[in-house]
Amino acid sequence: MNNDTLTIREGDALLQGGSLTGNGSVEKSGSGTLTVSNTTLTQKAVNLNEGTLTLNDSTVTTDVIAQRGTALKLTGSTVLNGAIDPTNVTLASGATWNIPDNATVQSVVDDLSHAGQIHFTSTRTGKFVPATLKVKNLNGQNGTISLRVRPDMAQNNADRLVIDGGRATGKTILNLVNAGNSASGLATSGKGIQVVEAINGATTEEGAFVQGNRLQAGAFNYSLNRDSDESWYLRSENAYRAEVPLYASMLTQAMDYDRILAGSRSHQTGVSGENNSVRLSIQGGHLGHDNNGGIARGATPESSGSYGFVRLEGDLLRTEVAGMSLTTGVYGAAGHSSVDVKDDDGSRAGTVRDDAGSLGGYLNLTHTSSGLWADIVAQGTRHSMKASSDNNDFRARGWGWLGSLETGLPFSITDNLMLEPQLHYTWQGLSLDDGQDNAGYVKFGHGSAQHVRAGFRLGSHNDMTFGEGTSSRDTLRDSTKHGVSELPVNWWVQPSVIRTFSSRGDMSMGTAAAGSNMTFSPSQNGTSLDLQAGLEARVRENITLGVQAGYAHSVSGSSAEGYNGQATLNVTF
Secondary structure, three states: OOOOEEEEOOOOEEEEOOEEEOOOEEEEOOOOEEEEEOOEEEEEEEEEOOOEEEEEOOEEEEEEEEOOOOEEEEEOOOEEEOOEEOOEEEEOOOOEEEEEOOOOOOEEEEEEEEOOEEEEEOOOOOOOOOOEEEEEEEEEEEEEEEEEEOOOOOOOOEOEEEEEOOEEEEEEEEEEEEOOOOOOOOOOOOOOEEEEEEEOOOEEOOOOEEEOOOEEEOOEEEEEEEOOOOOEEEEEOOOOOOHHHHHHHHHHHHHHHHHHHHHOOOOOOOOOOOOOEEEEEEEEEEEEEOOOOOHHHOEOOOEEEEEEEEEEEEEEEEEEEOOEEEEEEEEEEEEEEEEEEEOOOOOEEEEEEEEEEEEEEEEEEEEOOOOOEEEEEEEEEEEEEEEEOOOOEEEEEEEEEEEEEEEEOOEEOOOOEEEEEEEEEEEEEEEEOOEEEOOEEEEEOOEEEEEEEEEEEEEEOOOOOOOOOOOOOHHHOOOOOOOHHHOOEEEEEEEEEEEEEEEEOOEEEEOOOOOOOEEEOOEOOEEEEEEEEEEEEEEEOOEEEEEEEEEEEEEEEOOOEEEEEEEEEEEEO
């Protein structure tokens, strides 16, 4: 039909199969039912003057202009593209109604029984223009309504369902579509972003609407809330979205790993004697941070996880200079850490995994007569990190660097018992690449922290040579195999207090939208108590095995805590 009109009058009628296209119109009059089934119908308009129009398993592109008291039913897999004004509408579970923003009339429905899908669609470019569906009575039967939302705009920022003078009952699911920059988001003010408006005395039941999907933008989550005026609003949650503490913890996790790796080497292993040595160490452990107010209060997010690494180091030079024993060397390490992070409310935020490769160098100076020593370490680490939440997978690479100075002075309590006060200072920095997830950009500032460890080491101090150590039997001097009870062994315990201070490391999330940027600066400052203990046994003239274990407990602030175990093989040559 071109500009003609197909008129269906009294009684029931059926249009089945084929296509009915053109610029004409279809007019339904009389009290009967017109059923359009398995048909493609494209017309300028369908005029529903009386009776009932049933669209079954059809694709219909037109506006339905109706008179009050009529009925429109969408059944089967029908798709209607167009506005409806006004009639009683029933959407079956498989039916879809697409409401275009360029319709010639506004969609107004008297009674809507809704088990299908309703979408607001847009063909316009440029400025966002919200659309409106006005309904007198809504009976939700688990149907969905998709609404376009612009969280980056302060006004006229969402499509709207209007309940006009009637009631909203049952259950209708609101699916929220970010119609702007998915990375943009502002904190809502007042009641929030209105998506359901109750006017002229309309009421809405408590469970009439539920949020069907998570809406995230910038640093915010937006949740659906019913207000005392019977209307429904989207509001930015007081708690930031889970990715905020998750991404902020990446700085802390990488720096914790770097510090543990650098602190795992002992200046005493292989220092004694005239020969260079090579050391292979394997360490694993648990590491975490307690909840000290959460990201909203500037604390490091609560976390708990594990780590492990393999380190190989070797001496390059060993010499005597002006009454000092000097040893220099290098080490390399490969490791992995995996940490579960919690949100401020204690719920799971996600998991951060880090694969790290490190190179370092050390210089040890020991005063020959007094035993006073100093150990200097420089270390660089390449981090490859992945943060996974329920809604995002975010990756970042970066570099960590560290320098430390440790010193101690041993005192002999008895011939074989030594007490050694120690002081250890560490400075470290971290730089991670910026990136973007599906809700906004993520930027990292330069991270840094300083640590001071003060404590002492108490333990046996044998020469660790066969026949002169813990076993003095002459028959062992030239032996190559020995019983466990005959091996030269040293033991030690090392209690310490560790203070972390001057920590910094900003993490920003937001978009180009004015006011969307949020900066978080979780602090690592705090104090922890640390206890380490170990054994070293010489199993061959040139081979020493060492094991150690330790535990750190945070007593203030956001300092790290956890436990560790390490095994070391030292070979001299």
